[in-house]
Amino acid sequence: MSIFIGKDTTLVVQGITGRDGSFHSKQMIEYGTRVVAGVTPGKGGQTFEGTVPIFNTVADAVASSGANTSVIYVPPMYAADAIIEAADAGIQFIVAITEGVPVLDMTRVYAFVKDKGARLLGPNCPGLISPGESKVGIIPGSICAPGPVGVVSRSGTLTYEIVYQLTRAGIGQTTCVGIGGDPINGTNFIDALAAFEADPATRAVCMMGEIGGTDEQEAAQFVKDHMTKPVVGFIAGQTAPPGRRMGHAGAIISGSAGTAAEKIQAFEDAGIGVARRPIDFVDLIKARLR
Amino acid sequence: MSIFIGKDTTLVVQGITGRDGSFHSKQMIEYGTRVVAGVTPGKGGQTFEGTVPIFNTVADAVASSGANTSVIYVPPMYAADAIIEAADAGIQFIVAITEGVPVLDMTRVYAFVKDKGARLLGPNCPGLISPGESKVGIIPGSICAPGPVGVVSRSGTLTYEIVYQLTRAGIGQTTCVGIGGDPINGTNFIDALAAFEADPATRAVCMMGEIGGTDEQEAAQFVKDHMTKPVVGFIAGQTAPPGRRMGHAGAIISGSAGTAAEKIQAFEDAGIGVARRPIDFVDLIKARLR
Amino acid sequence: MNIHEYQAKEILRGLGAPIPPGEVATTSAEAEAIASRIGKPVVVKAQVHVGGRGKAGGVKLAKTPAEARERADAILGMQIKGLTVEKVLVTEAADIASEAYVGIILDRASKKPVFMVSPAGGIDIEEVAATTPEKILKLPIDTRYGLQPYQAMRLGFFLYDDLAKARAASKIMQQLYTAFMQSGCSLAEINPLVVTPAGELIAVDGKMVIDDNELDRRPAVAAMRDESAEEPSEVLARNASLTFIKLDGNVGCVVNGAGLAMATMDLVKYYGGDPANFLDIGGSSNPEKVVSALQIITADPNVKAILFNIFGGITRTDDVANGIVTATKKNPLKVPIVIRLTGTNEEIAMKILTENGFSASSDMDEAVKKAVALATGGKAA
């Protein structure tokens, strides 16, 4: 079992003929993801890698392929349009990989997607993977293994690091979800935690947060109030100076708010196991899976 | 009993100190409507007629008075803002009397009100009256009487004409609703018909339509499919030339669509009694109330 | 409010849309001069607010400036559906490889502006809708978001398979949408949108209808009104804040409220008469409005009887009675008048009328019957 994607996922790739889109489409197909359509305006009627039909619009792609999920690899200035197009075409789960999407664009996009009843993951995220079932995005399949742990994170490579260590320690994953590093995104920690709580195969959850905003604090409250499964958490950015954007658009301490210290405190208050170092996840999770 | 308004209606008047607003506020108070607040920016803290507190904003008025209904008498260019303000302040039923609201404004207003889960009546409508209970808008109370007939109409004075004839013939009304003559409005025939069908006190319904659009045709289908109570209908504009706006912004035959003939046909097909002349309502309703 | 083709095209040109060169002329000499400036074959097109001008002979090709002069001479002053042609557009003639239809209407059902596009352009879109509806794509636009790039591209691809043409078309969609929103339209269309043999897109005809309610806040758009292209009595009525539409019947109608006005006209017809007009004196009518209304109606030689039908709500019937007295004192009536009044201040109104030699009833049906009888020369039924 898994959350958000699984064996039933049928995927349309928006921007399938672009540099990133084509590279990762091949990777996804290789991993076993059911890539059923691609979209590149003007290339409608062609095929990608000889097997995946390409369409001019997402509406055409959905009408023809019945795709239920979309992944977006288009340049930042076109990402908002691509997300809205996917939601408008009836896609229920949209994964936006693109980094650098103007945050004001996301205020409109978020409202649109919500009105359509769809779920957006990202933007500026690595996507997600349900080991052995489906991979949507850019998380390397080789570092994952099927198993009982749900992983949710605001970052990309830090997630790889921790998933890799879990896998090496023999701890597999139900789904690894990167929610992205932007201040306004479609899916937050609570959404993923609630899904893991509801997923019978998930027995424990790893949550990797960082400085900026209060998403982790609200997630901690959610864990305290609604979760029966154990959660282990980590916060990156203890050494970050205030007022500076630490790579991720959302990783910024505003005034005195959004520090690592307050987030770690919230984790502790909620009974979440706190990993001080990335490597600590292994022992903390092991203890909770016993 | 009644629909949309009744003894529980507590009203805030937007534009209470304006020419129309003050005149009709007095009329409504006189009729027995519970006018609990007024809004005129800059006059917050004053009172209207010594009894109704005035506020600068609808938010303040609602917070202080708990009003559940609003009626709007502001100039056309401010009407969209006033409607959105009311919905945003938590008002659940908003009656916009103002005539001349730009139709494009209503495209945004309609979406906003819908998102808030509120109901809008109008704009460009005479409001409504539940005889003996409450009156919101400008329908003269003197021509109405309590009774078993629901009235819904796209026009103002034509409604008065017919209500007056009903009352003179001893046929009272549960509620008389003017949905307004604009092409985009908040409440349509179906909304009112469904409410009358659900209202135990209503035993028959008079529906006055006119040329333009397909609201009457859809209403006829609704009557056929969902209504157990008898309905008598009338269509104004049999002599209207195509392509001309007959006073009401919505009363226009576009190309060959929206004619009186097709609407009357739809009524007949749905088993709705058709009043050829306004005066015919009396006999047609009488026969259906027996 | 209707604006002319040349005005719609100026708006679109200002937004960067590909509009062929052209100018408006009110004389044949001007038309010739414009044709000379263009230096290529032109089309001379009557600028009137009615459809079907092509069939009526109001659109003609001219290969030379001299021919343009001749064509303009023939078209200027021509009557099309009762309206006199006062202006012609002289515009470069286009080579046509294919024609498409692009339009936006403010749609009541979806409560949104709706794009309608069809590769079957150049003809009446209602005809396409009736015969080959699959050739039309309808796309509602949420005005909170505006026309999104993907929507414009989808519309473009519906018209053209080719990416370059679809892109060019999507740009025109954006321009038309901007024009629609900026001018406060209820309709805007380009028909035909032409592809030339060289593969370029050009907008050969343009039409925009403005929502009257927008004019107060858009003075530049309001200034486009061409009163010379309207029925003079309607211009007069509008300037007196009356809603008036001229018809061909013999019973002049003065009513308060649009719905009641239509119902009154219908009842005139029901009893065998013909309404001479639609006239709504509005809610808060004052005596001056009644005076203007009577002036306009009595100026119509077809009118054989005048019918007042007033249901006093906000309207005070005594105001109306005073208006009737004032107006008829100034200009005594040459046709009979039937007055029906009821509602607010009815008793005062009746008194005023009686004192001034008018009779009045409070029954609509009866009044209409009487007016029809008087207009048709028969007796009151």
Add this chain to the structure above:
Amino acid sequence: MNIHEYQAKEILRGLGAPIPPGEVATTSAEAEAIASRIGKPVVVKAQVHVGGRGKAGGVKLAKTPAEARERADAILGMQIKGLTVEKVLVTEAADIASEAYVGIILDRASKKPVFMVSPAGGIDIEEVAATTPEKILKLPIDTRYGLQPYQAMRLGFFLYDDLAKARAASKIMQQLYTAFMQSGCSLAEINPLVVTPAGELIAVDGKMVIDDNELDRRPAVAAMRDESAEEPSEVLARNASLTFIKLDGNVGCVVNGAGLAMATMDLVKYYGGDPANFLDIGGSSNPEKVVSALQIITADPNVKAILFNIFGGITRTDDVANGIVTATKKNPLKVPIVIRLTGTNEEIAMKILTENGFSASSDMDEAVKKAVALATGGKAA
């Protein structure tokens, strides 16, 4: 991206907001000339991208042009929180009857721009929020609708009871919102918004922070960047497409991915070291980026050891290894380097490094411990 007060004020002035006259100067002579032109007492204000310049002595009143020159002389070249003042704004001094705060921030929780206004202006709004939260009105704005007139009035009435002042304030709200949206801000504020003894509203200070992601599509805004007001190493890094933030520690960090970069810095600290910087070489790094990264880091005299931490996903670790070899061949390192590489093409990378005399591990924890030990002069733990 931060822009200066004077730039924010120019944007607001362009939208019609009431900004007192003022100009920017880079020399004291210019400051004197500006003060002469203004002809009234002025304030000389340091233009730096940090808060607290008032307390640091970077804002001074000057009654005469000569005094303005003196003040500018003192302020120009001053160090405020590590940044050198290169520009001063010379602006008319305002008479103050009351001060309010008006700001818009892009709020993560509501996913909307949120207005924050308070009649307690002129001081740090965080302080107001902490001590007297009832003096702050927060109002989220749905960008699909924009700031509605009733919302602007509500904000105005929260600041002023008086209709005229509330109206004037509501106009300024609209201007600030327009500035926020047009420039692609994540923050825009006027603090203080002053009421003068004569009852007029003026914006005495203005601040805008631009979302970096907006700069590509807003070249005019991007052109406002003042590289002279930034840390030179950060300018260098940005021009090499690296995300770099200078810190005061001794372990230089080169990492791929922002989250892993922060986690690496944290681990350095955990093991008793201090990170010298944040540096993310990005997803699809090429050898040139690695070369630039090493140049920037080795230029910092505080750096006593360099730590690479690369988890190859999209990033190919062999690219990184090649970058290290190239960079160190060109400019031999003077400090020790610790390399951790794992993931895509790890074996090739290890081979390249070994062949060129570098050792590398695949374990993050171990690598960080070693780098800290080298930087602090101790032994690897």
